[in-house]
Amino acid sequence: MRRAVSCFSSHYGLLILIALFFPIFGQVSSALSAERLLLRPAEEGALRSEANVAYKPYETRKGRVILAADILSQPPVVADRQAKMAASTENAETVSLSFFADVTYQVTVDSVTHLSDGTMIINGRITDDQIETVVVTIGPDGFLITLQDMLQALLYRVTGNTVSAEGEVTQIDLTKMPPIIR
Numbered sequence: 001m002r003r004a005v006s007c008f009s010s011h012y013g014l015l016i017l018i019a020l021f022f023p024i025f026g027q028v029s030s031a032l033s034a035e036r037l038l039l040r041p042a043e044e045g046a047l048r049s050e051a052n053v054a055y056k057p058y059e060t061r062k063g064r065v066i067l068a069a070d071i072l073s074q075p076p077v078v079a080d081r082q083a084k085m086a087a088s089t090e091n092a093e094t095v096s097l098s099f100f101a102d103v104t105y106q107v108t109v110d111s112v113t114h115l116s117d118g119t120m121i122i123n124g125r126i127t128d129d130q131i132e133t134v135v136v137t138i139g140p141d142g143f144l145i146t147l148q149d150m151l152q153a154l155l156y157r158v159t160g161n162t163v164s165a166e167g168e169v170t171q172i173d174l175t176k177m178p179p180i181i182r
Helices: 002-033
Strands: 036-046 059-067 083-086 094-100 103-114 120-126 134-138 142-149 154-161 166-173
Touching: 059 094, 059 154, 094 142, 094 154, 094 166, 103 142
Parallel strands: 036 094
Antiparallel strands: 036 059, 059 166, 083 103, 094 103, 103 120, 120 134, 134 142, 142 154, 154 166
16 A cells, blocks of 8 residues: 555656646747747727728728837937947847738847937838848937838838837728829
């Protein structure tokens, strides 16, 4: 009887060890492989047309997003100094922009510019695309993000409040967009 109890307790201890090891290992490995999430959809997700949201003929959908808090807590830049950092291809930073639950882009950062008024401008491109299609401008009062996916003929435009880190995203179908005369 004693032998059966000790055998059971050693198996029980092994099961506990396995149950603790895999979730912790999974979290660590996923954190190491994940890119920085710069933008994510808000809890309420896409805005509905019933909520008095006006759509233009070329707008496909709208939603609420939240800008990552860590990007907003960057240290202030010394006045009258502009730092521009071009990322080389082997150590280029990759960030994720998730506009909707089903729309996420991996963006390779090409340059980051800090202006004396505290504004940060991030230029990048969709990973594995050669054309610069992403611009993120974060100022003291608001932020603006534009991403143009030429392969899908879609444009994503985000405007938001820097203080609350909340914004609104609009998905635009470029094939339905009227011509712009300048």
